[in-house]
Amino acid sequence: MKTVLILGGYGGVGSIITRLLLRYTDCRVIIAGRNVGKAEEYARSFAIEFPNRASARQVNADDIKSVESALINVDLVLVATASPLVAPEIAHSALQVGSDYLDIFVHQENYAPLKSMDEDIKRAGRVFITQAGFHPGLPAAFVRRGASYFNQYDEATVSMSMNARFKSLESTRELINLTRDADSEVFEDGSWKKADYRDVITVDFGSPFGKRQCYPLKLEEMRPLPRMFGLKKTGVYVSGFNWATNNLVFPLIIILHKIKKDLGTRFLMKLMYWSVNTFSAKEGHVTFVLGARGMKNGKPRIVRIAADHQDPYFFTAAPVVACLKQVFDRTIAPGLHLMGIAVDPDRVFADMEKMGVRIKIEVTDLENSPMTIAASKKSW
Numbered sequence: 001m002k003t004v005l006i007l008g009g010y011g012g013v014g015s016i017i018t019r020l021l022l023r024y025t026d027c028r029v030i031i032a033g034r035n036v037g038k039a040e041e042y043a044r045s046f047a048i049e050f051p052n053r054a055s056a057r058q059v060n061a062d063d064i065k066s067v068e069s070a071l072i073n074v075d076l077v078l079v080a081t082a083s084p085l086v087a088p089e090i091a092h093s094a095l096q097v098g099s100d101y102l103d104i105f106v107h108q109e110n111y112a113p114l115k116s117m118d119e120d121i122k123r124a125g126r127v128f129i130t131q132a133g134f135h136p137g138l139p140a141a142f143v144r145r146g147a148s149y150f151n152q153y154d155e156a157t158v159s160m161s162m163n164a165r166f167k168s169l170e171s172t173r174e175l176i177n178l179t180r181d182a183d184s185e186v187f188e189d190g191s192w193k194k195a196d197y198r199d200v201i202t203v204d205f206g207s208p209f210g211k212r213q214c215y216p217l218k219l220e221e222m223r224p225l226p227r228m229f230g231l232k233k234t235g236v237y238v239s240g241f242n243w244a245t246n247n248l249v250f251p252l253i254i255i256l257h258k259i260k261k262d263l264g265t266r267f268l269m270k271l272m273y274w275s276v277n278t279f280s281a282k283e284g285h286v287t288f289v290l291g292a293r294g295m296k297n298g299k300p301r302i303v304r305i306a307a308d309h310q311d312p313y314f315f316t317a318a319p320v321v322a323c324l325k326q327v328f329d330r331t332i333a334p335g336l337h338l339m340g341i342a343v344d345p346d347r348v349f350a351d352m353e354k355m356g357v358r359i360k361i362e363v364t365d366l367e368n369s370p371m372t373i374a375a376s377k378k379s380w
Helices: 012-024 036-044 064-070 084-097 108-115 118-124 138-149 170-180 225-229 243-259 265-279 312-328 345-355 370-375
Strands: 003-007 028-033 054-058 076-079 100-103 127-130 152-163 185-188 191-194 201-204 211-216 233-238 285-296 299-309 335-338 358-365
Touching (some): 036 054, 064 084, 076 084, 076 312, 084 100, 084 108, 084 118, 100 312, 108 127, 118 335, 127 312, 138 225, 138 285, 152 201, 170 243, 243 265, 299 312, 345 358
Parallel strands (some): 003 028, 076 100, 152 233
Antiparallel strands (some): 152 285, 185 233, 201 211, 211 233
16 A cells, blocks of 8 residues: 655645545555644544545655655655745655655746656656646646547647636745746747747637637647647647736736846735635636647548536646556656656546546547638637
8 A cells, every 4th residue: 555645735736636545546645734733634534434544744845854754654755835946855855765756836947957867766766747737737648638539630739727716825826936937839830939929829618718818838748749749730728817817917927027036926925816816706617628630531630628627626636646546556657757748648537537527528520621621720
């Protein structure tokens, strides 16, 4: 039986990962964080349904000695809290004690320092997964899942729309840092290029979002895909939150950062928390769409794969647990991996459906005529 220590196991995403791991695997879970009282309270809530499988431990993720001592006799450490800047130190500690590692950080700059550890990770026979979850994590997995529907895979566009409320002030920090370091790119005409306003697309997400404008992002996991599948066009796109956050808070974050690096972080965290929790709809939801085009048996084909759930935190946790099942059974080889590239996408889809994520796949074969093909390219 595997033992997983979850840093932030009682937080917004961490608490759901804890619950799903107990329900869908046979591992033991150590719920860890600074507030041992919260960790113990959450562990006790599983005592009847999952006896002797959930426990608590006080760990300060910013104190590497605290982390190192907590990882003894732990098979995998899952980082669902703390600043992304400490990820390399936690990963190094995991390597030193012989544990596997997984993080759910969105920050793209984490990959390079972790990548420098790849050969050591392989020699130790450990599996390290970075950028797990749904964003990043799922975009590359969706594109890879779509490949099975084509003989010739030409275009794969991943889009997402989300309505969520922050559960704590601290949970706004990473979004603010991402906005400060905002970068975006799309692949077309044989190379990746920096995206601009001309690369905005319109996507029909269906209920409850309808049609929304979506803006390109930059995700490390997408970069190998054109070479893997011969794609002519690909990218990841996201819609905004609400009028106040989109038009006031995001621009202010960028302006203050240009005046002075990291200026006004605490004020911006409060402003982000207020704008999202005040002006976004109370009902949470996330919808994730792959729009793909190519050829199958000599005919043009369009494939749309949509996944959605009413809880964006759950939608982040479910693919993490699906990925961990593949880590546990060593479907994923030793080394450092981006989740979206490493996982078996068919298994991820099947496991997410079992956990309650709705997935719908639509395949449309077209007449092989220029007018029909042109009509299909208006938008997703």
